[in-house]
Amino acid sequence: MFEIAMLVSSVCGVFVAVWLLWRAKKQGELQALAGFAIMMAIWCFGHVALFQGYEDLGIHIILANPLMPTFFLHFAILFVNSGAAKEAMLDRLQKAVPWFYATSFAVVLHSWWIGAGGAISTFDTRSFFVFTDAGTWNLAYTVLVGMLAHGVLLFGWYRHTGNKKRSILAMFGVGAWGLLLATSFVFPSFGISWFPYPMLLLPSYLLLLVYGVVRYQILSVNAFANRALLWLAMMLVILSLIAVISVVSGRLGLQALADVPSWQLWLYSSLMLVMSALIYQPLNRLISKLIYPGAALNETVLETWSSQLKEAQDWPQLITKGEHLLSSQIRQKVRITLSNTDKEENTKLALQVFRTESGWHFSLFGWEDASPGMRLTADVFASLFSTSCGLLDRSLALAAAERKRLDEKHLVELGSLSAAMAHELRNPLNIIAMAAYDTPPETRQHIQTQLQRADRLVSDMLVYSGGLNLQISKTPLRALVMSILAQAQLGDIEYEVSIDESLELEADAQRLQQVFINLIDNAVAFLQNQSNAKLFIEAALCTEDTNGIEEKTEQNRVIIQVHNNGPAIESSLKGEVLFQPFMTKRAGGSGLGLAIVRRIVDAHKGTIRHVENSNWPVTFELTLFQKISNPFPLGENTNDAK
Structure with missing residues (x-):
């Protein structure tokens, strides 16, 4: 039994070494572990040679045992010192590895020279290895190198986390098992007449050691271990x-x-x-x-499906790939649809994938007449396709968030650049204004007009690109609007204001003034030189009780509408486009007026939109949300007209 155990250990060592070298490629730690497996195979074969009567050969092979812990020390240093985190101490040890090999070879040669090993007869008159008195230091050196290797592993267990830490812990457990088995090897050398029965289990030590090392690096070894444990059980x-x-x-x-x-x-x-x-x-x-007749599912098919579906960059591409893969597999046309709910499809052989709060799910429609194999194929593919939908959904969400972040960063940079340019433009404009004093009156008037236009554009750029720090205070809305109208150059334009005197807004008065200035100026620009030009501004308060209890503080919605009977806005400018920068049909306009209005209203947590269903050709509606104590009832409005 001992001879069979040693033969099995030798064969296992050779196969493990070949497998490690095949999988190691350029991984130095696995190559060193393969060297340890080879040395263990040779060492076990030395015991077989002794049993067969080749005493000199067996003794010389066994005396080479210092090379085993040397290879293991080399492996431990490379394994612990791999990855991003390098240790200076381990770097020095790694540079000293050739010296460890040279010392081990010297110990082996010296042991052969002085005859550090011998043989004694066991119970069945076969030979078994023993150390002589001169060979004690061979054993001591082997033990010291092994202790150093496990010290390196202990240091790695302290420094690393995750799978590497777990691998090192597994190696310590296997090391304890190997120590228990190998202890019996030295019994005869110390005069203990026990037969080394623990060495019968020595093949398990090498396999467990290799498994503990590579189980997190080479996943295929886990499948092998699963089958091996099943066989053992x-x-x-x-x-x-x-x-x-x-x-x-x-x-x-x-x-x-x-x-x-x-x-x-x-x-x-x-x-x-x-x-x-x-x-x-x-x-x-x-x-x-x-x-399941007709089903041809295997690992290759599933891997192909998975890799093909992962290549999809958007939903149409994913659906196209999915329909092609499933149709090719079952040799029938299959339709795949995405939906927010589980709706029954009338199409034959349809796969519907839908998203719920718990994730992505699927339903199969029109598969009643399909064979069991086709239905099994569809079920497996649908499950894999649902998983791919979840992965693509998360991927697109992350991509959209990254684009939004880059856009916001670009806007910040653009705003800073615009503000800097606006400030720099003020200096040449002032120089031009001063130089215009000596020009003829007609020319000076023309220059002043263009300078005012340029100054307005610079001011708009500063407002649009600058930060909005609101100074909130109670602002009488009617008084604010009337002061702006009094300063505006309305000419023959008739205006009417329907805003209650007691209506006060919790807003930044200066920013709100800019909103009405821009809206009124826009209206005046289009109403000039138009007969029966009219401008109408009204405000109403809608009260909504937020908690269903009549209390002093309630949620209020102030709706402000600015009407004029100028030309209607073109359909190409309606919607969100109307409030984008530099989108204007106004002659001499900067294209920033409505964009500034939108930005100020957004800062107040309000909304602005162009209304088409009013009785006026042009209507802009502002909605501001705020809390006001004791709001006045609706209908108590005061009208002023001119």
Whole structure:
């Protein structure tokens, strides 16, 4: 049994080393771990050589054991010191790794030279390795290098987090198991006559060590470990069942079965287990085809679906890819739709995906006559497609948020640039104004007119690009509007104001004045030289009780409308376009008037819009929300006309 265990350990070590080298590529830590596996395989083979009578060969191989912890130390340094965080101490140790290898080779050569190992006869007269007195320091050096390697791992466990920390913890657990198994190796060297039974489990040490290292790096090893544990559990079940059969078969009268040796029962059962494992996959595929005819689902198909759907950049592209993939798989045309609710589709073979508060879901319509295989394919694909919808939804939301952030950043930069340019333009304008004093009156008047226009544009740019710091105070609305009308150059334009004297707004008076100046100036610009030109400004208060209880403080909505009977606004300028910067049909206008109005109203948490359903050709409606104590009742308005 000991010889078989050592042979199994050697074979496992070779296979593990080859597999690690195949998967390691340029990962130095896995290459070092492969070297450790090779050395362990060679070391175990040395015990087999001793058992077969090749004492000199076996002793020389076993005396090379210092190379095993050296490879493990190399692996530990690379594993702990990998990643973004580098440690100066580990960098120095990594540079000293060639010296550790050189020292280990020197220890091995010196051990061979002085005869640091020997052989004794075991219970069955076979040879087993022992250290001589001169070889004690070979063992001490091996132990010290192993302790240094585990010290590096301990340092890494303290410094790292996440999967690497868990991997190091797993290595410590496996290291304790390996120490328990390897301890029996030195029993004969210290005169202890116990047979090294723990070494029979030595193959498990190497496999567990490698699994603890690579389980978070190479995910495919987890599937292998899952199958291996399943096999181990089934073997234990078989052994337990055989033990029960051996005990009770004789008492039940099954003497022939009781006379069969237990090892034969175990062998027959193991063969049956191997045969079952070999025919499981073919039988599973055959049964799936019988139960789900027409279905051809496997890992390759699912991976292709997933990778293709992830490439979609928008909803139409995702739907197009989804319809192509599913239609190609079942060889029938399938329609895929997106909806906010679960609505029944009349189309044959339709997949509807909809979003709810809990996530994305799907419904299949028109699949009643489809085969079970086609229905299974549709269910699997629909589940995968729903997941892809959720991923694309989050991706688009993140992209929109990033675009909004960049747009806001661009607007801030543009506002700063506009403010700087506006300030700089004031200086040349002042110089032009002073130089115009010596020009003829007609020319001077023309220059002054253009300078006023330029100054207005500069002022609008400063207002639009600057920050809005509101100074809120109670402002009488009627008095504010009347003062603006008194200063405006209305000419023959008739105006009417219908605003109650007691109506006060909680607003920034200066900013609100700018709003009415811009609206009135815009109206006057279009009403000039028009017969029967009229301007009408009215305000009304709508009271809405926010809590359903009559209290002094209520939520109020003040609606202000500015009407004029000038030419109607063109359809191309209606909607949000009307309030965008530099969108105007006004001669000599800056294109910033309504944009400034919109910005000031937004700062007051209000709204402004162009109303088309009034009795006037042009109506702008402002809505301001605020709290006012003891509001006056509706209908108590005072009219002034001119």
